[in-house]
Amino acid sequence: MRLVILTQDDPFYLARNIDYLLKKLPPYAEVVATVVFDVSPFGKRESFKDKIKKTYDIFGLPFFVRYGFKYVTSKLDSRNNVRKVLADRGIPLIQVEGAINKDENLEKIRAYKPDLLVSIAGNQIFKRKLLDVATYGCINLHTALLPKYRGLMPSFWVLKNGETHTGVSVFFVDEGIDSGPILVQNKLEIGGMSQAELIDVTKKMGMDAILEAIEKIHSGKYELIENDASQMTYFTFPTSDDVKAFRAAGKRFY
Structure with a gap:
């Protein structure tokens, strides 16, 4: 089975988890190429300066300092570099220009004859032409129990809302947002x-x-x-008021 991974250049969590995934792939599965999008923590493309300001404005100084330091140290550690992890395994990187759904980008992906697209923090909306490039379509990981908590940053919202359990869902992507049929769903107790x-x-x-x-x-x-x-809930990126409510509920970022 020929896989193409669609992911983003997140410096905090993705590199080591993708490395784990690659190590555990069964013999019949091969990652033949990857697309690595620019990181977009707020769900849309923004300048680095705008991202810094928004992080400070929403989460406050202690959070900003802690994650600013973590960002710098992560950038200096090649083990946290998604592109480096992929390059070390000799996996080709598909260079795309603009929206992934453009015909010229689809042709680049199609050239690798994928059986399955695997989206891990893929941060663009995938259109039907892209989903049809691979024999079995595209699966996506969402770190919540769909249909609840569609959208951005489910780890924040389940804590803020006092949920006792969360989990992960892997679903077949359609043209909606976190709306396709679910293939695997596993539950987790949140505890403290x-x-x-x-x-x-x-x-x-x-x-x-x-x-x-x-x-x-x-x-x-x-x-x-x-x-x-009919059972869905959908969340966008939190506001500063949401962060205040999160802390007031006794929840911790770290």
Whole structure:
């Protein structure tokens, strides 16, 4: 099975988790190429200066200093570089210009004859032409129990809203947002975890769920779980008021 991974250049969590995924892939699965998007933590493309200002404005000085330091140290450690992890394994990087759905970009991906596209923090909306490039379409990892908590930063919202459990979902991508039928879903008790701890745990869980999904697609033996739109909740990036409510509820970022 020929896989193309669609991901982003996140310096905090993705590199080591993608490395874990690559190590655990079964013999019949091969990553033949990757697309690495620019990182966009707020769900849209912004200048680096705008990202810095927004982080400070929303989360405050202590958070800004802590994650600013973590960002710098992560950038200096090649183990946190998604492109480096992929290059070390000899996996080609597909250079795309602009929106992934442009015909010229689709042709670049199609040249690798993928059986399956695997989106891990893919931060663009995928259109039907892209989804049809691969034989089995595209799967995506979402670190929440769909159909609840569609959208951005579910680790923040499940904590703010006092949920006792969360989890991970791997679903077949359609043209909506986190709306396709679910292939794998695994549940997790939150307990006293901070947001950083929750992200760590669910990212690792997510890699195992992707492996499980690949096996199901390879065998052809699976039953899809309905991603019921009537039960959905959807969240965007938090505001400073949301952050105040998060802290007032006794929740921790780290």
